[in-house]
Amino acid sequence: MSKQDVILLGKIAKGDKVAFKAFYVTHSSMVYNLAISYLKNDQDAEEVTQDVFVNVFKKAFTFKGASAVNTWLYRITVNASLNFLKKKKRSRMSPLENSQFQISDFLNPGVTLENKEKASILFKAIDSLGDNQKTAFILSFIEELPRQEVADIMEISLKATESLLQRAKTKLRVDLGKIYEYRRKNK
Template structure:
């Protein structure tokens, strides 16, 4: 049994120190994932808290069918997607096609000369269906191995490859429409 699995066992018994250790191992990764989805620092912080609350409350449900890392990422992805869905439902902005507006989000890890391109890329990513968006973020932004993406998304490796190809094709079309001067 690895250290992460042991930490989850201890967390399921209410061990707060084990929870702090697991938090230290995964908080930056969970936050980065949430930030890629939400493109809003306070929302990403809120989702990160929600993810770890869920981990604390559901540690006993971990069956060991995947790695702890995969399980944590699955919770982070699902919590981020659910947050987006609830934000869309609770906002009256659904009357406006907000996807056409360039978000004013500036990812803190992107250097200055790439920020405009990053804004356009995130705008385009936001138009992808959830499965394509998840595969793209995990595969090309977070650079996860394809098999880990399949495990996180609970789909086949072939399905991941298909989602990535469709996401790239859709992004290429969307980016071309957002920036006609852009070269392939």
């Protein structure tokens, strides 16, 4: 746990805007990148990043040091991203036929050039996972966090995290298999 972050949160809880700015500078990139993995859209990820920091300012006093600051912040970001997705889903029209086989037009800027197309397919497939499997997968394989930290963020046991990851990978393999067949037939 970073002592500096804990000190900053203590000051933020008292309304210190300078501390808040310092906290934003240190963590905004992490928050934005995690949000982009869920939302696959710059504008939405920016909106969620704003929501997260507004929440940090409002809820800084609730941080009691039971978990690391990073874990706490990851948790706020995961919840904000999932809530944003739910709101968006409610307002969205019914999906187009075969939309699961269409590649998302979003290209994650952090992915290497040779992996761009495959990463787009993967991000599209991740969409079909349930909230918990999606979170476990994104935190483990995109954020590349240790399993224990993923478990801490999700407030579940290590065993439950591993089970979620196993099920997520199995589902993704099935879905990707279908996409592979569809693409082969339509070449």
